[in-house]
Amino acid sequence: MKARPQFGHSFRSALLLPAVLCLLGGGVTGCDADAPVAKRVVYVNFGHDRAKAAFAKLRKALEEEGVTRRYSLSVEHVTLDSFDPQEVRTLFSHQVASHPDVLVAPSSFMAIEARAVTREVPIIFASRPDPVDAGLMRSLDERDTNLAGLTLYLPVDWKRLELLRESVPAARRVGIVVDHYWLGESVAQRYLAESAAAFGIRWVVVEVNEQRDLGKITAAAPGVDAWLVTKTIAAGEFPERLVKVLEATRKPALYPETRFAEMGGYMSYDAVIDDPFRVFARQIGLVLAGVPPARIPVVRPKRFELVVNTAAARGFGVKLDRHLIARADRVL
Amino acid sequence: MIFRRYFGWFALVTAALWVPATAVEVWMAYRDGVSSIGAVQSAEAKAARRLIEDHLHGIERQVRDVSSLPWRSGALTEEDRRREFQRLLKVVPAIHEIHRWDAEGRETLYVSRVWKDRVNEPAAGSPPPMLPVGTASTYGDVSFRDGLEPFVSIVLGESDAPGAGTVGVLVDLKFVADYIASLRVGKQGVAYLTDRAGTIIAHPDTDLMLRRQSIAEAPQFQALSGATEQDDGLRALYVASTKGGRYVSARNLEPTGWHVFVEQPSAEVFEPVREALMRGVAIFVLGLLVAFGASLWIARRLAGPILDVKRGAERIAHGDLAARIDVKTGDEVQALAEEFNRMAAQLQDYTFGLERKVLEKTVELQNALKLAHEAMKARALFVAAASHDLRQPLYAISILADTMALENLPPGSAAALTKQREAIGILQTLFDNLLDLSRFDAGEVRLNVRVNSLHEVLMPLVSEYEFLCSAKGLAWGSEIAEVAVRSDPELVRRLVGNLLSNAVRYTRQGGVGLRARVEGAEVEIVVSDSGVGIAPEDQARVFDEFVQVGNPERNRDEGVGLGLSIVRRIAELLGARLTLESTVGKGTQIGFRIPLAEGVAAGPAAAPEREPPSRARLWGLRVWIVEDDRVVRGALALQLATLGVRHAFATRRHELEALHHRDGAWPDAVVVDDMLGPHESGLDIALWLRACMEPERIVVVTGNSDPHRLRALDGTGVRVLRKPVAAGDLVLWFRTLGARSSQAGVPAG
Incomplete structure (x- = not known):
């Protein structure tokens, strides 16, 4: 009895490989063959200077990772005015209604509200606390989620x-x-x-x-x-x-x-995490390439x-x- | 043809050169690809293995360096060991935490990047479990912390000395995974790492790693498991799959028992082969293009002049005799072209000569035609002059004879006068027939087809010929269908009249008949007689001019032989076919058919009332005669005086005005001769008079047979009489005017 599937034949993830290779090398035949596809990334954060600076870093990271080059990419900074969970949820509801390709929620409380309004639109999050403890994920290797991202949490x-x-x-x-x-x-x-x-x-x-x-x-x-x-x-x-x-x-x-x-x-x-925005950019790139967020591991600090x-x-x-x-x- | 032949040869030569060369190149590229892929992949796998092994061996070496310090000398404490371990954490980022156990397996030290260090104290918090103590370097199974990051534990014995402890190091494999993910083998090749059981530890597709994907059953892992130690791994194994095959090489890692795989799609491996093939095809196509161009150039060079000769010959063959072939090759082709040019020049000269002769003949014919037209014109002028000049004396003679017939002459004189009047009648007939023939031949007679009652057309003839037959002692019979016909009534009447005249003339006993019966959509009109008949051999020529069958002595009493000629011409004009049935000694039947007029009813026409000439009701009638011919004036004066008509003569309009001034009134009738001289015509005077008196009281007498002139006269609305005018006709008209004058209360006389 065959205990495991044959590598290369029924490998479920075989489809993922070209997309990964495209993102890593950008040199795989066919990656750049077609005209850029229009994609839309919505970044939700407050409107203060640090948030604007973070947004600028994200845009730069997207360029450095080649995501901007591969797609006709629209990256929007949607500003948040309140910590009020209801208002945050309403804002995400409006954004989900506009059918973005990716939502970026740079804090756990935003990610929780975003997750509450959609299970379809991929959400790239950043979390200071433990995402599991914060109620964002059941486990860090959850296989049924539209969440991917990074957490700065380690019990240090x-x-x-x-x-x-x-x-x-x-x-x-x-x-x-x-x-x-x-x-x-x-x-x-x-x-x-x-x-x-x-x-x-x-x-x-x-x-x-x-x-x-x-x-x-x-x-x-x-x-x-x-x-x-x-x-x-x-x-x-x-x-x-x-x-x-x-x-x-x-x-x-x-x-x-x-x-x-x-x-x-x-x-x-x-x-x-040496460059969290590069992590964001890589994960956004994977999602735009069609990789399900559940197959993108949550990144944690290693240094x-x-x-x-x-x-x-x-x-x-x-x-x-x-x-x-x-x-x-x-x-x- | 030449082009195709040369192109075929060139293409063949190109193919003969290309096929072996390309085959050799492709084969060599294939050999290079197969042989190099193994070397390249092995080199990559070896490099990866060396780096990973160096990484892990480096960690081991660092830990052993710390362990080899003289810890048992008493000079160093566990706190010092802790500090050394902390230093290790600083210099080796992959080490996540370190444990130390003494010889009895008790934990004496724990150093972590996250948790609180422990020195000789029981474990607190939640440190990760460690593997049992070993005597040498032992690698544990790869575990994934929180399901995300791969870790491996390495347990090392401090030394072989009794009482030596054991050190356990938890190594974060993320650094190894990042390195593996960063490896590039060609453009699409990847490297990945598995543990000894075939579970993926590191892969560019992190999902495979996180799901602990196993390749234990995959061919490359199976092949690697079956390899001997001397093989040191796997070299360029071809693995087929539905998405295209790939080549896989692998190396075993010691002492972990892990395996590093390097694989590359076969399509990429054999990209040089494909490129060599494409290069060869490109060269072949280029060769074909060159062959095409060279063939074209040679073909044009060789076949061009021949084609020029061919095209020139075709132009000459199509009639372009001015075409010349311009070929300057200095060889036989040029000689051939010159021959063609000479031939074309000769043909051109010959053709031009023919055309010139045709032109000359055409001019001659045109001149002859012009002369013929002029002759026709002269003949018409002659006929017109004859009409006038010959009719005038005949007119006078006729008037005089008619005048004499009104007198009571002795029997001998009366008989002579009768003969004289018959001779005048023959002369008039001859004259009329000649003029008619002339008009028919000149094409001056035109059809005037209209719908008429057949009775109206034929009844005047019935009355006339019944009278003539009676006078000649012949029986008369007629049967006229009461129908309407579509034809020219005047011509039909002329045709039938001529036939009847001919029948009466050649019948001495018996009778003459006229029958008109409906036959389908036509009416058949037949004139029959019991005359001399026509022999069969003569029947074909009786319609020719001046042919009188049975009158070799040409007795003028029997006509001049023109009546049936006119009949033939009228029948041709009407489109009617004449039929002739005749038996010598028994008689003749001549008939023809004219179409019925559909849907038109026709009643019988009343026969004109014939009234013999009489002097009654003419006494006192006042008539002016416009006539410039002295002889005619004299004859008319005698006739009118005999009739008791008061008359006056004039030749010009002003003379009529003078008469009007003298009498103070316009006359009862005016007789105007049409041809009065150069100043004014009878038509002009008639038009003028029409404004002064009733048109019915004006008559124009003309001898002109010109149809245009006759139509112009008819258009005035006044009465027109053709010369010579019979005395009876004139008297009849006068009497009609006299009666109208009486009825109108105009005093006659």
Whole structure:
């Protein structure tokens, strides 16, 4: 009895290969034979400058990946005005009605609303939290979905706390900057409880959902020995203000992304996707080539980066451990 | 023909050169393709194998380097080992986490990129499970973390020394997968990696990898499994499939037991073969084009002059005798062309001579025709002059004879006068017939076909010839159908009249008859007599001029032999066929047919009332005569005086005006001769008089037989009498006018 199908005969994915080869090499005979087919990609995001910059990067990545060349591509930035789930869903409903070839939802909450209105239009998403935990997917290798994309999530908060503790061994009261999304994650409470026990610390949880909440950091600072910043709204929406407020407390802070250290933050540890827009572009290209989103794996970070800002350390009067410096991927 | 022959030869030569050359090239390209694909794919597979093995061996070496440090010397702690492992994580990104177990299998150290490190503490959190401890490098099965990323665990024994621990490394194979996916073999070739069981670990199509697709049953994997160690893998195995075959090579990886495959579609492998073939075809087509051009050039060079000669000969054959063949080859073809040119020149001269002669003859004929026309014109002028000049004295004689007949003459004189009047009648008949023949021959008589009652046409003849037969002691019989006919009534009457005249003339006893019966859509008119008859040998010529059968002495009492000639001409004009049946001594029947007029009823025509000439009712009638001929004037004056008619003569209009001025009134009748001289014609005077008096009281007497002139006179509405006018006719007209004058209260006399 044949246990498995013959390779090359009944290989279901044989049809996929030419499309993949087209995208990878662009040199497969027949890939460029026909006139460009009109395709439409709708990118939904807020209208602020960072969103515009992200959109520009996406367009550039589409050009660099050759997607723009292969199709007569229309990439539209549809702006979102509100976090209100109903409004977001309505916006996606309108977009789905216009029959785009691909919807791009660059955050998990957008992707959830997009997914709620269509199971047909491919959705390329980006998710800071775990897509499974956020309810976006049943599993990362789900085979029946119109979702593909990337997630920045890896459970590195344990490693961050370890690094912070090794950097500031005397810290017993650690302030953790979160938002309501982070707190809503199923693993959050478990993490707070288990990590506190494991490292012998007490958490001071500061929820910052908007800029006016930054005052909570200042208010909590006297009772905090060091800060741990998670990937939250504050980190995404107003990072400069966040760094400024935290550094003003004169307490060492470990940030979730390298750019915070580059802004003057004390230290950062991050799981990195080197160029998420190129990932987006490749996945959009596959979808436009006819590859079902379910057959495109969700991309996660595979590189980790520890950055130490010695100047900031000197400012706090912290003497950095030489082993920590040796471990750092970058020392500023 | 020449072109086809040369082209055929050139094409044959081209094909003879091309076919072997292309076959050799294609065969060599095929051989190169087959032999090179194995080498190329093997080289690619070897390179991939070397890189993957170096990658994994490098990890092993790094771990062994750390393990080989003097950990058991007491100078180094587990914390130091942790730091070394952390350094490893930094320098080897593919290492995801490291475990260390002591000789008893207890975990002493755990270093992770994600989770909290553990040093001599029980496991916390949720670290991934590790394989059992081994004594050397052992590779575990490939696992997929969260179903996405392939990982493999490598377990290494620290050393062979007693109490040595074991180190486990979890390696992220994404780096290997990325490398495999980036490999290019030709344009469409791919490389992929499987584990020892044939499950795909890395493939450009990540879906195959994520679904743990197995190729264990695929031919290439089966062939690889059957290869010996010396084979070191698989070399360019052809694998057929519905989407076209492909060539697959493979290499085994040590110590993992994995396999790296490199495959390429056969279509791409043999692309050089196809290109060689296409190149050969292109060269062949080019050769054919060259052959075509060369054949065309040679054919034109050779056949061109011959074709020029052919075309020139065709032009000459089609009548273009001015055509010349211009060939300057200096050979036999040019000589042939010159011969053609000479022949064409001779033909042209001959033809021009003929044409010139035809032209000359044509001119001569045209001149002769012109002379004939002029002769006809002269003859017409002569006939017109004769009509006038001969009729005038005959007219006068006739008037005088008629005048004398009105007197009571002694019996001898009366008999002489009768003979004289008969002679005058014969002369008039002869004269009329001659003029008629002349008019028929000149084509001046035209048909005037209309619908008429047959009675109206024939009854005047019935009255006339009944009277003549009675006078000659002959019996008369007539039968006229009461029908309408479509024909020229005047010509029919002339035809029948001539036949009757002829019958009466040649019948001395017995009788003459006229019968007109309907026969189908026609009426057959037959004149019969019991006369002398016509012998069969003479029947064919009785209709010729001046032929009188049975009158060799040419007695003028029996006519002049023109009546039947006129009958023949009238019958021809009417389109009627004459029939003649005659028996010598018994009589003759001559008939013809005319068509009936469909749908038209015709009643019997009243026979004209004949009234003998008498002087009654003419006394006092006032008549003016416009006549310039002195002899005729004298004869008329005598006749009118005898009749008791008051008359006056004039020759011009102003004389009539003078008469009118003298009498103070217009006369009862005016008789105008048509031909009055150069100043004004009788027609002019009649038209003028018509404005002064009733047209019915004007009569124009003419001897002109010109049809145009006669039609012009008829168009005036006045009465027209042809010369010579019988005294009876004139008296009859006068009497009619006299009666009208009486009825109108005009005093007669």
